[in-house]
Ligand SMILES: CCCCCCCCCCCCCCCCCCCCCCCCCCCC(=O)SCCNC(=O)CCNC(=O)[C@H](O)C(C)(C)COP(=O)(O)OP(=O)(O)OC[C@H]1O[C@@H](n2cnc3c(N)ncnc32)[C@H](O)[C@@H]1OP(=O)(O)O
């Protein structure tokens with residue numbers, strides 16, 4: 001019997017960010033392992049012309065929830081979508097809904113955030129700091145609340161090299177930042193942003209650090225815990241391997257490499273690739289929820305959900321495995337063959353960006369124009385290069401995260417809970433995981449049919465022939481131009497031709513003699 005699964009039985013659970021990547025995996029696992037839970041409240045905003053109900057319907061009818069429907073056939077009744085916008089005062093929740101939330105909620109999992117690296121500081125503060133503060137205020141009015149679990153990121157202190165499971169204060173108090181966002185105009189905020197974020201690379205990591213400070217400062221009588229995952233990737237095992245449905249982090253680069261857009265990347269092959277599968281993050285989150293509620297630690301514990309210190313893998317190995325998998329299982333309609341290299345300095349990066357990214361895009365757009373179609377490749381390539389420049393910070397450095405609390409928790413679980421809520425990253429085989437990740441990107445994100453693999457392979461063969469043809473033609477043109485202009489090149493050319501002629505004559509003569 002799983003104590004953790006049993007604990008969530010009959011409980012009312014509030015999840016923010018349930019429509020996001022991690023939130024969906026969290027909901028799925030909760031329904032699958034504790035089908036007798038009372039209700040999951042999710043705070044959802046209408047989006048992209050869809051109502052709340054349509055959004056929930058779409059999630060529950062996705063492949064991810066197929067197993068849930070077998071163990072919890074009435075899952076539709078157990079999920080209660082509440083209209084809310086975390087950017088608004090009181091989250092724009094109706095009085096009636098608010099009353100219900102305050103009266104019944106037992107556990108809160110706060111996953112919602114803006115994860116964009118380039119978000120305007122005002123917006124990032126609103127969602128990652130102010131909304132967290134408001135949710136804590138709500139939590140403090142919930143008589144039945146047993147635990148509040150805040151999802152942060154292992155990179156909230158990425159300005160440090162060694163990071164412990166403690167909160168590192170930022171120089172300016174979150175309250176002062178929140179206040180100033182109310183009266184400063186955008187231009188001034190733009191000006192002070194670099195000074196505020198200091199040696200962090202973006203507004204995302206900075207505001208997540210402020211969010212943690214808010215959790216610590218507003219804790220009051222609440223039972224709190226913070227989870228810091230590193231780079232969350234596709235699922236490892238549950239509900240099935242390789243599930244992923246957005247392009248954040250490595251996923252977007254895997255797509256770009258598989259489609260042949262990404263040909264070189266500025267990365268340090270030996271740097272630790274601190275990836276962590278989504279299901280491991282979710283298993284730890286649920287175990288932390290149980291531990292915080294039942295054992296009520298005296299202070300707010302922070303749990304690092306990282307892989308680097310327990311089962312390290314580097315970007316070089318991962319890149320090679322991604323490309324090896326595309327040999328076996330290529331993506332459909334690739335722009336070029338999947339082939340990419342790491343560059344390590346500015347000069348080679350600029351060179352390969354020009355030769356391998358910009359030039360092919362310009363040539364392809366020229367071809368599109370010639371055939372009466374709208375050019376689009378240059379724009380797409382510029383976006384990819386912008387994304388690469390944003391991710392560069394994270395793939396050229398290594399960090400050390402201590403995992404004392406995470407390992408302590410693992411030791412407190414029963415053997416059954418260690419199996420059902422497995423977050424032991426040491427058991428993960430990276431090569432197998434990456435292969436399933438790539439496969440998952442193809443199947444679940446791009447929704448490509450496996451039956452199309454032979455055609456995709458044929459397409460890659462055609463691209464290879466075009467590549468050889470193009471390179472031969474380019475060489476001949478360059479050589480012809482050189483011969484026309486340089487006496488040295490002409491002499492070399494005559495030497496090669498006469499050498500070949502003599503060799504052939506000798507070969508013919510010797511074979512005639514043998515006969
Ligand atoms: C020696 C060996 C040699 C072997 C060679 C091997 C070579 C490599 C092979 C390649 C295989 C690659 C496998 C490994 C690669 C490793 C790289 C992994 C890097 C991961 C670093 C992540 C660090 C995360 C640290 C923090 C973790 C967190 O806490 S938060 C979660 C992470 N958050 C994000 O990832 C958000 C990032 N995204 C953004 O901030 C924004 O989207 C943007 C600023 C990047 C772009 O904004 P913009 O407004 O321009 O565009 P947007 O509207 O958002 O999207 C435009 C199009 O771009 C696509 N897109 C978006 N994000 C990504 C992405 N991450 N990668 C690729 N593409 C992306 C998006 O879908 C849009 O496309 P369209 O819909 O088609 O328009």
Ligand SMILES: NC(=O)C1=CN([C@@H]2O[C@H](COP(=O)(O)OP(=O)(O)OC[C@H]3O[C@@H](n4cnc5c(N)ncnc54)[C@H](OP(=O)(O)O)[C@@H]3O)[C@@H](O)[C@H]2O)C=CC1
Nearest residue numbers: 017018019020021022085086087111112113153229231232
């Ligand atoms: N993915 C990763 O690599 C990592 C993520 N994390 C953390 O994990 C958590 C979840 O991340 P992830 O699932 O990847 O992120 P997603 O971007 O996939 O999900 C974000 C969620 O927040 C919701 N949200 C955003 N703005 C609002 C708003 N104004 N009102 C209501 N809801 C809103 C989104 O709703 P909607 O669907 O309406 O947009 C969505 O459900 C975050 O706290 C993130 O910082 C930490 C480390 C790594």
